């Protein structure tokens with residue numbers, strides 16, 4: 001059997017399904033396949049951060065997902081000595097100044113239903129085996145219980161998780177490290193119910209665990225524990241889990257009256273050498289792996305989907321564009337995955353907390369924690385310039401500036417369209433010059449707060465469909481717009 005589509009996505013995990021939804025919103029034909037017959041009910045990710053909530057809102061899915069989760073305003077760190085520390089999410093520049101604890105299978109269920117509602121084709125029980133690039137497309141061989149299937153597409157995306165067969169098939173290396181610590185996880189009913197709107201981290205001498213409230217009054221207790229506390233058991237009975245966690249010394253606070261699930265993970269940090277080979281792209285865990293602390297990996301996969309969808313949309317719609325448009329995806333998202341690994345880890349801060357006994361040392365810990373809510377939220381992500389091959393992406397808030405690569409928190413672009421954001425009161429001028437805008441660009445006003453982020457002398461900013469600034473315009477005339485658009489090179493068809 002042979003099927004044809006514009007974009008074939010391997011893997012119906014959160015990344016593949018989010019990409020499918022984003023592409024369908026842009027009207028692009030796509031097929032998502034997964035070798036597994038059903039959604040894996042074992043929860044891995046639970047933390048959904050603010051940038052992802054903005055993305056879900058744009059898809060009309062945030063409320064549905066919020067109903068299946070619990071909002072978290074802060075994370076409180078508890079130690080044996082009197083000090084405690086807090087990461088507070090309430091001052092993020094967004095309508096959603098919090099993060100959500102929601103089980104990953106629930107997120108996947110909502111995304112899968114939306115993808116199908118938008119007219120996407122989701123086929124389970126179909127595994128990717130291999131592919132060949134043809135002149136202007138990719139031909140993929142897949143296997144199912146009822147026989148082989150071939151799918152011809154213009155582009156192929158490997159969103160097939162950490163052990164990605166697509167990545168292996170491309171011969172792309174996945175270098176990195178495996179942490180010496182084990183990551184323990186149990187979910188169930190607590191002995192002592194925690195406050196429902198804040199998560200906590202309990203820091204002991206040789207390990208630390210998070211306590212995350214989940215829907216229905218259940219909790220997750222999870223975290224890295226040193227190998228001295230845990231032999232590498234294959235299976236982990238609840239008694240062994242509880243005994244290990246008890247040794248951190250926080251008593252009943254971390255006790256489960258009843259566990260639905262107990263698991264043990266090895267934690268890896270890896271980054272694919274390349275995110276694009278010809279017409280084949282890697283996204284999500286297939287491209288990057290992070291420690292679960294801080295809950296970044298699935299959220300970064302959602303960001304990959306946003307960054308890839310608009311570019312694939314433009315390429316499918318306009319055959320005159322060159323596929324090197326996708327280099328921007330590879331460059332920006334690889335830099336983002338590096339920044340996430342560099343800026344969001346907490347193991348070093350946890351060690352400083354254990355050692356900080358004086359007021360001055362504790363102040364240093366507080367300084368290291370400040371900005372972590374912003375970094376974890378991914379709201380302030382700024383991409384490096386396209387001209388800087390080794391450039392670093394930034395995740396911290398810093399002083400706000402609307403500049404190329406910066407993400408504009410709170411912006412709600414129309415699906416797949418560029419937005420020309422103009423100073424308040426200048427929409428009429430912009431409309432007069434609209435003939436030179438990218439096809440179908442949407443014109444909107446900056447809020448007074450956003451306008452204050454424009455550099456002196458600038459009048460407007462052209463923003464990509466993934467909310468990142470493409471170009472800042474000094475004056476809103478036909479000539480400056482034309483120059484700006486020419487400056488975007490292949491990224492915007494003028």
Ligand SMILES: Cc1cc2nc3c(=O)[nH]c(=O)nc-3n(C[C@H](O)[C@H](O)[C@H](O)COP(=O)(O)OP(=O)(O)OC[C@H]3O[C@@H](n4cnc5c(N)ncnc54)[C@H](O)[C@@H]3O)c2cc1C
Nearest residue numbers: 011013014015035045046047128161284285295297298299
């Ligand atoms: C304990 C734990 C806690 C975590 N907590 C968080 C958190 O709080 N927040 C966060 O952001 N992230 C968290 N993560 C990470 C998160 O779970 C992953 O980043 C996320 O699942 C990645 O999504 P994905 O779609 O890229 O890959 P996956 O979820 O791995 O999905 C890949 C899909 O591809 C399919 N597949 C594989 N090979 C093939 C093939 N050959 N053909 C067809 N289909 C194939 C698989 O069946 C699977 O459905 C956590 C991870 C762990 C282990």
